[in-house]
Amino acid sequence: MKLYSYWRSSTAYRLRIALNIKQVTYDIIPVHLVKDGGEQFSPWYTELNPQQRVPVLDTGKSCLIQSMAILEWLDETYSEPPLLPVDHLSRAQVRAMMQLIGCDIHPLNNIRVLKYLSEQLQVDDSAKQTWYQHWVIDGFRAFETLLKRHSGQYCWHDQLTLADVTLIPQVYNARRFQVELTEFPNVTKIYNHCMQHAAFKNASPDAQPDAI
């Protein structure tokens, strides 16, 4: 199994966590998103992922793209420990938490969007920082409400799920961009709890071979 990854990519970070939890062995192939205009735009990488971004998981049989689709594949294929609850309504609630982050926070703060803001719309660094923080805070407010309803030690009661796998990299991003987290006590509590696990610690950006 090969994971095409970039140390700071929060979507690759999701996969590193899940692979570690499932105890799947994998090699990291670093793809440098900044150097020489971005390795992800090279023809060989575009063949792997027409969307020209990380992560890609090469399973040996197929190259998979889109991190949440890959998380579902991992959970279907490596059953232990399960990262979704059993009953359908609970699964839907956990997936909703995952997608709140994966659809409504992360894509707005992606590198390509920040680039568009500065290059096409002449948005300055301070307004870009405000943009970044706005979507994190907007999303985390709703997420915190869901946590009040459903959380225990983890996002979904006391079960580690794909919601935690998605939340932790987003908290990493939030801290990196100086989002004030005191408004989100449940988010913070779950982050601190997860970061005690080796699976999460070993997946963190600073622990990656390509970290600068």
Place this chain on the structure above:
Amino acid sequence: MKLYSYWRSSTAYRLRIALNIKQVTYDIIPVHLVKDGGEQFSPWYTELNPQQRVPVLDTGKSCLIQSMAILEWLDETYSEPPLLPVDHLSRAQVRAMMQLIGCDIHPLNNIRVLKYLSEQLQVDDSAKQTWYQHWVIDGFRAFETLLKRHSGQYCWHDQLTLADVTLIPQVYNARRFQVELTEFPNVTKIYNHCMQHAAFKNASPDAQPDAI
């Protein structure tokens, strides 16, 4: 089953299609996203969905949010016809197509983002239109490449899947915002094919009770 919907919302449109395909009976509760500043911001609706947006599916037991999570729930709960392939790798490919649209096109062009662009960043209508078209074209280019690899009558060979359910509302949006689709012959072919089905036709914005 009650679907909180807005006729032009492409995420509610996804659910209307899937519910029709699964032949699940549902009542539409229109939520007016524009009138009086937006009904989705009212306290009663915020209780249903802390993210203050459509759709919400009230199953009778639970109120579900996040359209792709709800699509998965529908497919798990109403097995016929299945909207995901059986084998894990194929499921991952179909989910990747769905998420390419659900994560990397739609959230960037959402009403709240367009509002932020004009109100906070003073982006004018013409630059906003360019922004809108940019993310559709960028996403559709990658989607078209995936269709060259995998499509038949539908996005995934000849099986109707969640990829089609997600694509068709995005094409509706693209046309509404004057995106030139000649560059995407497979997208167009699948759109035309799907729009022959009653399940898709009856779900379309213009067929909704709250259409203006």
